Amino acid sequence: MSTKTVLITGTSSGIGLATAVAAAQSGWQVIATMRDTAKAGALLAAAEAAGVTVDVRTLDVTDPASVEACLAGLDRLDALVNNAGAGHLGTLERESVEDVRTVMEVNFFGVLHVTKAAMPLLRASKGRVLTVTSVGGVIGQPFNEAYCAAKFAVEGFMESLAPVAATAGVSVSVVEPGAVASEFVSNVGLADNALEQAGPYAPALSAYLDRTRGAFAHAQTxxxxxxxxxxxxxxxxxxxxxxxxxxxxxxxxAKLKDLDGSAVQTLTGTWVA
Known part of the structure; x- marks a missing residue:
């Protein structure tokens, strides 16, 4: 059987980088994409250390033209890993609607752009789509309103797409990590004076940040x-x-068995109390 090809988005760090290297070690031909290939140093060093090679290409998931250009250069694709995304902390009253739109563009519409472009190739190969979401796509979390909304949207979209794609031989999966020790947390865009900017929500934000630091102290790799x-x-x-x-x-x-929502609200309420 010829070598299978996987395209992975967001491979400059974290889960994307680790998955690109691990897939190459398992015999996959890896197309490792990122918005800025000038940031490919860590990936290339990790690949070299592992004794494998990856094909680094430019792909900005928020730019349909970039997506089309990247996918147009492929003759075959057996799997797509939607990993690119960005964290965001904030609450509705204290941020703009444009801030929320930006989060949706990266975490939701970015996934749609890439998956749509990849589907013809995946149908041809009877391939698969793996999309990294989050437990934040299952449970809404304080100060993660926009991020969780985007991840909820991805979950609903993929859950709805899965049976349709299956009729064409394409499998669809969502991967839901909890806390992961990566650069993702440092990229949430929280300003140094975030507590000052939080106004009446400052005590709740302080409590949330304390709780989150504890959770990421025991994060998965x-x-x-x-x-x-x-x-x-x-x-x-x-x-x-x-x-x-x-x-x-x-x-x-806790969410999947919480039919009236009370258990989740009690749980997440303790994070900001």
Whole structure:
């Protein structure tokens, strides 16, 4: 069987970088994409250390022309890993609607742009789509309104797409990590004077940040998530939903059995009290 090809978005750091290296080690031809290839140094160094090569290409998920240009150069694609995304902290009263739109463009519409462009190739290969979402796509979390809205949208979109894509031989999965020790947290755009800017919500934000620092002190590694991504790439019948840690499974499980929403509200309410 010829080598299979996977395209992975957001590979300059974190889960994307680790998945690109792990997939290459498993024999995949890896097209590792990122918005700014000047930031490919860490990926290329990791690939060299692992004794593998990856094909680094430019792809800005928020730019349809960039997406089309990247995908147009492919003759075959067996798998797509939608990983590119950006965190965001804020609350509605204290930020602009444009801030929220930006979060949606990166985390939701970016996924749609790439998946839409990839589908003809994936139909031809009977391939698969893996999309990294988050437990924040299952449970809404304080000060993550825009981010969780985007991830909820991705979850709903992929859950709806999955049975349709399956009729064309394409499998669809969502991967839901909890806390992951990567640069993602440092990229949420929280200003140094965020507490001052939070106004009446400053006490709640302070409590939330304290709680979050504790959660990320015991975070899962990107390499652990990547190992599970590679298993999904190889699985004969990949599951639709994959929670990547015991903590993620316990957290999401609270929502899945909470029919009236009271258990989740009680849980997340403690984060800002």
């Amino acid at each position: 990107p390499q652990d998530v990547a190992a599970q991504m590679v298993e999904l790439l190889a699985a004969e019948r990949p599951a639709f939903r994959v929670l990547t840690s015991d903590a993620a499974r316990a957290f999401a499980g």
